Amino acid sequence: MTPLDLRTTPRIHHPRRWAALVPALLACYMDLLDATIVTVALPAFEEDLGAGPATLQWTSAGYTLAFAVLLITGGRVGDIYGRKRTFVTGMAVFLLTSVLCGLARNPEMLVVSRVLQGAAAAMMIPQVLSFIQVEFPSPERPRALAMYGISLALGGMTGPVLGGLLIQADIAGLGWRAVFLINLPVGAAALLGALRLMPESRSGTAPKLDLVGVLLVTAALVAVMYPLVQGHETGWPLWTFLSFVAVMPILLFFSWHQRFRERSGGTPLIPARMSRHRSLRAGLPLALIFFAGTGHTFVFSLYLQQGLGYSSWRTGLTLFPSSLGIIAGSMLSIRLAPRLGRRVVSIAALVKIAGVVGVIYPIHVLGPALTPWALVPGAIVLGTGMAMVSATLVNIVLSKVPVQDAGAASGLMTTALQVGSAISIAVLGTVFFGSLTGTGDHRQAIEACLWVCVALFFASFVMSFLLPPGGVPATAADDRPPSAKDGGIRRSIPR
Structure with missing residues (x-):
């Protein structure tokens, strides 16, 4: 070497x-x-x-x-x-x-x-x-x-x-x-x-x-997730609410630790300067809220198999049409993002709402007689909206962030998407199993979950107007050698 x-x-x-x-x-x-x-x-x-x-x-x-x-x-x-x-x-x-x-x-x-x-x-x-x-x-x-x-x-x-x-x-x-x-x-x-x-x-x-930073972030997320998931089974005792309350002090201590580590010459998990970028301040909470509504596949699979008696194979085929929408949404976002910018995210949130309503309607009307074909239009629209946001939101945020912060911003955005997805499963699972315990009606349980998704996607639509305006520039990264300020890249070339 x-x-x-x-x-x-x-x-x-x-x-x-x-x-x-x-x-x-x-x-x-x-x-x-x-x-x-x-x-x-x-x-x-x-x-x-x-x-x-x-x-x-x-x-x-x-x-x-x-x-x-x-x-x-x-x-x-x-x-x-x-x-x-x-x-x-x-x-x-x-x-x-x-x-x-x-x-x-x-x-x-x-x-x-x-x-x-x-x-x-x-x-x-x-x-x-x-x-x-x-x-x-x-x-x-x-x-x-x-x-x-x-x-x-x-x-x-x-x-x-x-x-x-x-x-x-x-x-x-x-x-x-x-x-x-x-x-x-x-x-x-x-x-x-x-x-x-x-x-x-x-x-x-x-x-x-920054191992301390990782531990603090983990503690904050567990303080949210654990009571959400376990609270229903344990009857929501006092500790579940105390756990929610503990989240804010943990995050405040994390913020202090990040500033202290940066002042001490260390590398914080999240550089303090990230908070100065408007696109990140708007994009991170938007990503969390939007993806907090994307766990519908988790509860929908339970509804199909437990509520309607579908086999695992039939359930997989029923969920597949949303993938066709993902392909369509990806193609749409490539064409629209450079011209419409943040409006693509606003449109996508409305598309997601239309897709959820398109699934709720046949479930509510047909009940036990529901067939996979009745769900195809709504599923395709759901996938389209998902891809439009996924393919556009990160690009909008990163296009407004200076090059030297692009790596950290990209990591933050990806983390926000994943955290939102994890919280979504906890929230929608709690709603689904909570409703099921009270009524035993799978149809009512899935409809309750889907209306929660509608509320979250509407909140995303409102929040999308906080994103910086302008299209997404279609520019490739330059191919210059990294400067010392960028940190450089040291590589071993096999001989």
Whole structure:
């Protein structure tokens, strides 16, 4: 290995970068696959493991929450210890935890394994975008990023359908366990490909990890999530409300710690200067509120299987049309964002409301006679609105942030999306199971959840007007060597 400091040397792009991109994209595919595939397996967890409502919520939300909390730290670990090394380690742990999920003998083992699986994903996924940024020159980068987006879309699209198929087929008597063990062949191929093809890179000025900051953020999120998920089963005792109250002091102490760490010359988890960017001040709470309404797939899968008696395979097929809307929404946002800017987010929020109402109406009118075909229009509209926001909001925010803060802002936005998704499962799960306990009516429970989604999407529509105006500039990042101020990138080139 010959070390190359790109702060003083012209950037040399790895000759096998396109081949090395394949295992990186397989990791992205598996991440989204694992985030969505469990939705159709929830009743199977309940039947086989005796999992209660809280376990079902933690199985989905635990993965997303661990991923969100450790996402920024995962990027920092790659900067310090090497992005290839961190990616390979994360992938190996991801495969190990997939096996643990598949071998789970009780609800507790399943939940803990899912949380560890999300943590492993947080180590490997940030390295993918870093790899694309470092190894691909400006003319090639849009194509590489498009392939990255496609891999995520494919994971989201195939998750419910593949999960339903695996459970229905009951391969080797594995049942629901196959939805986790399917990671082994895909992950093994990605791991071997990364070891063989991926170059190593790291930051020229390695920032120190802010472990205290990570612990404080984790404590704040757990103080929100734990009572939300467990409160219903325990009858909402006093400690649940005290936990909610504790969130604000924890966040205030976190804010003080970040300023103290920055003044002391350390690297804070969230630089204080981030609060000066208007686009972030508006975009972060908007992302949290909007994605807090996106857990409808979690409760909808329960409604289809528990309320209507759908099989896992039929449930997966019923959820699939929203993926067609995601494709349409992605294409629309590419055309509209440069001209309409924040108005795309406003329109998308209204589209999401229309999609939710388009699902509520046939559920309410048809009741037990509901068919998958009656849900197709609403599902497609829901997917369209989701993609329009996902593809546009981050671009709007980052286009208004100075280049030197783009990396930190990108990590914050991605974290906000994931935290919102995790909170959504907790909130909608609480509404669903709470309504079900009171009435035993699955239709009333799902309608209550969907009206909560309508309220959250309307709040997102109102908040979208706080985003900075103007279109999203379609500019590629320059290909200059990073300056010393940027931190540089130190890379080892295989000889």
